[in-house]
Amino acid sequence: MSGDRGPAGILRGSLALLRRHAGRVYAVALAVTLVNTVPDVLRQLLVHRDPSLAHALLVDAVGFATGLVAQLWLTGAFTDLPGTGRVRPGGALGRGTATALRAVRTSPAAVLAGVVLGGAVSALLTVPASVAALGLGQVIGPLDAPSAAAFTVATVSDVVASWVTLPFLAVVLVLTAGSTRQFAGKGSS
Numbered sequence: 001m002s003g004d005r006g007p008a009g010i011l012r013g014s015l016a017l018l019r020r021h022a023g024r025v026y027a028v029a030l031a032v033t034l035v036n037t038v039p040d041v042l043r044q045l046l047v048h049r050d051p052s053l054a055h056a057l058l059v060d061a062v063g064f065a066t067g068l069v070a071q072l073w074l075t076g077a078f079t080d081l082p083g084t085g086r087v088r089p090g091g092a093l094g095r096g097t098a099t100a101l102r103a104v105r106t107s108p109a110a111v112l113a114g115v116v117l118g119g120a121v122s123a124l125l126t127v128p129a130s131v132a133a134l135g136l137g138q139v140i141g142p143l144d145a146p147s148a149a150a151f152t153v154a155t156v157s158d159v160v161a162s163w164v165t166l167p168f169l170a171v172v173l174v175l176t177a178g179s180t181r182q183f184a185g186k187g188s189s
Helices: 007-020 022-046 053-077 092-106 108-134 136-140 148-177 180-184
Strands: none
Touching (some): 007 022, 022 148, 053 092, 092 108, 092 148, 108 136
């Protein structure tokens, strides 16, 4: 990676790394996204006909937690990507958690920039489709028993957004934290 380790350089480097390894990265990200979709859909179905705001917030908290686990696992799987181009699934959750914590300590600004940019792309992919399918009131508040078609449109838009944005933030975290060799004192990246 070039000498530009600031947020803009890390974001540019992340996009370049994603382009270079797109096939492998997005295949793994699709598998992670689809696995994460199962609890995501189940948590929504549990409160499908419940208009309670408290239950909607609980469902959102569960969704955040499962999304965070997916993000950390993917980050750990991509820790070798900058150096070797390999995806390493074994032990990925622990590695991803350590990498994310290291990234936040190394450059909170770069991590925040990755979260904001990924969140903006996610919103562009999900909000218009979800509002069109569910209506603004149901997107902001409890689902309140949407039709199967509307629920499906919203779910598919969420899957697409996760598939596109999870790898981006994972690579931002990996590049921000630096290579595993660099932090183990075995050389520099």
